[in-house]
Amino acid sequence: MLYILQKLKLIIAQSIVRALGGTRSRKTFTRIGLKPVSTEAPPIIFATPTKLTSSVTAYDYAGKNKVPELQKFFQKADGVPIHLKRGLPDQMLYRTTMALTVGGTIYCLIALYMASQPKNK
Secondary structure, eight states, X not given: OHHHHHHHHHHHHHHHHHHTTOOOOHHHHHHHTOOOOOOSOOOOSSOOOOOOOOOOXXXXXXXXXXXXXXXXXXXXXXXXXXXXXXOHHHHHHHHHHHHHHHHHHHHHHHHHHHHHSOOOO
């Protein structure tokens, strides 16, 4: 354990010296059993092409931008909550979600009650 701590201290000290602009000698690496690492960048294996032009064409996206229209629709002050703004589909989704939530809560409470009762032998 002591040997490992000494080795760790040495590695930390060497990295601090290197960070402060010290020399990078082979002797430092071979003393602790490490081999020097090449500073060259490895070759690119999977090169992905990049788009160098910054011009925006009409074909960059599909369809019309509907965000401004939807913002006006959802920000309309008509007293309807935002999760019910689209009418019947939103109401059905909301009611189904609430029914499943209440039903699941009741089912969990029944299961807990049945699990808490001792079995009759």
